[in-house]
Amino acid sequence: MGVGVGGACAKGEGKVYAGNLNVAAKRARDIILGKLKLGEVVDWATTFSLWPVHLVTSCCGAEFAATWSPRFDAEQYGALPWISPRQTNFIIIEGTVTRKMACALRITYEQMAHPKFVIAMGACALDGGLFYNSYNVVKPWEIVPVDVYIAGCPPPPEALARAILDLRKKIREKKMASNWLREGWRGDVEYPMPKEDPCKWWQP
Amino acid sequence: MSLPELGEEIRVRLGVLAREVKVAKGFVEVVTGRETLREVAKTLKEMGFDHVKSVTAVDYPKEGKIRVTYHASSFLNEELSRFMVGLSVDLPRDKPVVETLYPIWNSVEFMEREVYEFFGVIFEGHPDLRPLLLAPDLAEKKVMRKDFVVREESIYEGVPHEYK
């Protein structure tokens, strides 16, 4: 008597018929993603389906366009730019992020499907670049967690292609996608919360 | 028609309305007062300057004035389309209020909004005077005036700790 789903019974814990459902689900996840090496398949598959969303914030967008042109052809890495943030999992911040654009960036990021990855492109996205010390420019890492930075003003298309390759390597080495499947969040990044509302939309 | 000829014609047409008509390099500059701005603009439009290419302002903190400049040119008159006329008006810095030129040149609408948000110049009678590019809290600070001080950042300020 008294064996509930709430998990009062330590002996039967993890058994689906008697114990805690959450614990059982975690054990199943661990077996499938850990022991059976299915996690590696998930990571491998994710590297071939990176769908960047179009968010051209500045002039680096020209290089972004060139990267997907026939000469450099970034589609060979499995990355295809897509229009709707709902159907993408990857965002490339293309240059300067002004305060109003920071709101758009955060909203786009929130709408994307998990697991999501971010590349910050250009000197402007690192520390302001040309617009360093400006009253209207924010650093993108204050808004979203960034995985790969690219230096240059603008970075050439080769650098962007290289960054995508680096991101793919990072996904497989750090098991970003399968860790997200297992834990429900990505433990390898800190999710920043903007300290103040960049363009004061919170105020009535 | 050459540039000095155009300057002479403008001088004759405007008469006492203009405080100063100057032929600068590549364009004619007209300086006028706040009260006569509309009439000068109307005269220029009758001459054939049918649109405004840019509205800008210069801040002179020592003299305590802000100079708003309209650059007008022509699309339809081929001869005038080679020239540009700058129409300037001096406003006191502590109360920069001027009548809008929107009824005369419709293309000034957005550009006057820009001057309003960056310099705080108020255009009376403008149909929709609100900030265009900046967030409202920044526009209140009148960021392009010379006494607005940008906060100096150090290079490593706020860098995520894993890169330090």
Ligand code: SF4
């Ligand atoms: S890094 Fe250079 S090219 Fe890129 S957005 Fe900034 S100024 Fe433009």
